[in-house]
Amino acid sequence: MARTAAGRRPAAKPRRRSAADRRRQVVAAARRIVLREGFEALTMRRVAALAGVSAAALYLYFPDRLSLMAAVADDLFEGLLAAMRAAVARAEGDPDPRARLHAVMTAYLDWGLTHPDEYRVIFMTPITGVAGHQPGEPGVPAAPTGQATFAALQAEVARLIALGVFRPAEPQVVAEAIWAAGHGLVSLLITKPGFPWSPRDRLIGTLADALCRGFSAG
Amino acid sequence: MARTAAGRRPAAKPRRRSAADRRRQVVAAARRIVLREGFEALTMRRVAALAGVSAAALYLYFPDRLSLMAAVADDLFEGLLAAMRAAVARAEGDPDPRARLHAVMTAYLDWGLTHPDEYRVIFMTPITGVAGHQPGEPGVPAAPTGQATFAALQAEVARLIALGVFRPAEPQVVAEAIWAAGHGLVSLLITKPGFPWSPRDRLIGTLADALCRGFSAG
DNA sequence: CGTTCAGATGAACGACGTTCATATACCGGC
DNA sequence: GCCGGTATATGAACGTCGTTCATCTGAACG
Numbered sequence: 001m002a003r004t005a006a007g008r009r010p011a012a013k014p015r016r017r018s019a020a021d022r023r024r025q026v027v028a029a030a031r032r033i034v035l036r037e038g039f040e041a042l043t044m045r046r047v048a049a050l051a052g053v054s055a056a057a058l059y060l061y062f063p064d065r066l067s068l069m070a071a072v073a074d075d076l077f078e079g080l081l082a083a084m085r086a087a088v089a090r091a092e093g094d095p096d097p098r099a100r101l102h103a104v105m106t107a108y109l110d111w112g113l114t115h116p117d118e119y120r121v122i123f124m125t126p127i128t129g130v131a132g133h134q135p136g137e138p139g140v141p142a143a144p145t146g147q148a149t150f151a152a153l154q155a156e157v158a159r160l161i162a163l164g165v166f167r168p169a170e171p172q173v174v175a176e177a178i179w180a181a182g183h184g185l186v187s188l189l190i191t192k193p194g195f196p197w198s199p200r201d202r203l204i205g206t207l208a209d210a211l212c213r214g215f216s217a218g
Numbered sequence: 219m220a221r222t223a224a225g226r227r228p229a230a231k232p233r234r235r236s237a238a239d240r241r242r243q244v245v246a247a248a249r250r251i252v253l254r255e256g257f258e259a260l261t262m263r264r265v266a267a268l269a270g271v272s273a274a275a276l277y278l279y280f281p282d283r284l285s286l287m288a289a290v291a292d293d294l295f296e297g298l299l300a301a302m303r304a305a306v307a308r309a310e311g312d313p314d315p316r317a318r319l320h321a322v323m324t325a326y327l328d329w330g331l332t333h334p335d336e337y338r339v340i341f342m343t344p345i346t347g348v349a350g351h352q353p354g355e356p357g358v359p360a361a362p363t364g365q366a367t368f369a370a371l372q373a374e375v376a377r378l379i380a381l382g383v384f385r386p387a388e389p390q391v392v393a394e395a396i397w398a399a400g401h402g403l404v405s406l407l408i409t410k411p412g413f414p415w416s417p418r419d420r421l422i423g424t425l426a427d428a429l430c431r432g433f434s435a436g
Numbered sequence: 437c438g439t440t441c442a443g444a445t446g447a448a449c450g451a452c453g454t455t456c457a458t459a460t461a462c463c464g465g466c
Numbered sequence: 467g468c469c470g471g472t473a474t475a476t477g478a479a480c481g482t483c484g485t486t487c488a489t490c491t492g493a494a495c496g
């Protein structure tokens with residue numbers, strides 16, 4: 001009953017707001033919650049309240065909470081993708097081809113560490129029923145923006161291999177390994193802040209250098 | 219009201235079990251739940267029921283749910299530590315010093331992938347209030363067994379550096395990077411089972427080889 | 437104007453973590 | 467042997483969560 005005046009029904013052109021628009025509006029509200037109140041506040045009731053809808057209405061657009069979070073993740077992915085693209089563009093003219101990969105990696109790590117709540121939504125949201133889950137049958141549909149982000153990394157790796165800078169290998173596997181290593185660093189720093197970590201800069205540099213060296217030819 | 223006959227009050231010798239024993243009993247019940255019903259079932263009420271106590275009684279031994287989970291994590295850590303020790307012992311006589319590290323790494327990865335629920339308790343339990351958390355001020359006390367596990371990895375790295383197999387570096391940083399990379403692989407495979415991953419064996423081998431090569435001298 | 441029907445709602449359900457007044461069982465002092 | 471004090475455990479309760487459902491509403495169509 002809170003703000004029905006604005007939210008209940010847009011009087012004039014009522015059905016001009018399609019279901020897809022409503023969906024977007026809900027996702028936008030959810031994103032605002034993550035940004036302003038953090039990961040823990042990402043709740044169906046909270047999202048509904050901020051979107052000016054009842055909690056039950058969310059289930060008209062998303063079958064359950066995990067699907068909503070998947071949509072939010074896809075939305076938040078754009079921030080990460082933009083940061084990585086910007087880093088690549090910045091390193092565009094660098095003569096060392098490795099610098100591009102290094103830029104992509106550090107951009108990923110920096111973004112994750114400066115946006116921990118968003119990172120948790122995107123990459124650390126647990127999947128229900130891990131034990132009985134079948135790989136290859138996604139419980140939640142994959143996010144297109146996320147696929148684009150991984151594709152960018154994979155393309156970067158493929159280029160390095162084609163140039164002979166990296167030793168011959170399947171770009172897919174190498175990209176997955178690099179992604180996993182970076183994700184491990186970010187997620188561990190987020191999940192275990194009490195561990196006596198070495199300085200972050202040193203940690204990031206050590207891991208990025210080791211991976212570059214490890215995949216390099218020669 | 220279910221099984222009060224057996225659980226409500228142990229009539230005969232109630233106080234012969236000291237507080238520490240009670241704590242252990244609760245942790246044992248929690249571990250059984252993780253093993254038999256999975257991570258999602260690790261609930262205060264469920265643990266209490268299996269331990270034959272009321273839910274409120276848990277708060278006599280643990281200030282909150284996260285502290286209970288920390289104790290469970292320390293308990294589960296022994297399984298991982300044993301697996302890693304066994305792998306090291308198996309590779310004891312190998313002439314290649316890198317083989318020991320390789321054994322430790324693959325033991326870690328294998329254990330995590332074959333015990334996803336336990337792995338989630340140990341390494342993927344989210345910390346409350348990430349946003350405002352101060353690194354260095356642990357929200358939950360560190361698990362001694364966990365420290366021992368990391369120390370084993372660090373010692374392995376230090377030995378490789380001392381032997382000149384690895385290039386000179388601080389063992390602490392290198393061990394952290396290796397741990398992070400391995401954790402990333404395990405946690406991503408657990409959290410994103412829908413992603414079109416390369417075969418696990420190939421993934422594990424690629425990452426382990428790249429890290430070994432990346433930190434090696436020469 | 438009357439009917440139909442998708443869209444939205446409030447209330448409710450069961451489960452969760454956590455708290456609290458209450459009751460019980462033990463233990464030292466008489 | 468009894469008694470009061472104290473630690474220990476409890477059931478009930480609070481507020482919140484995800485989710486479901488009968489009900490209502492208001493636009494669209496004849």
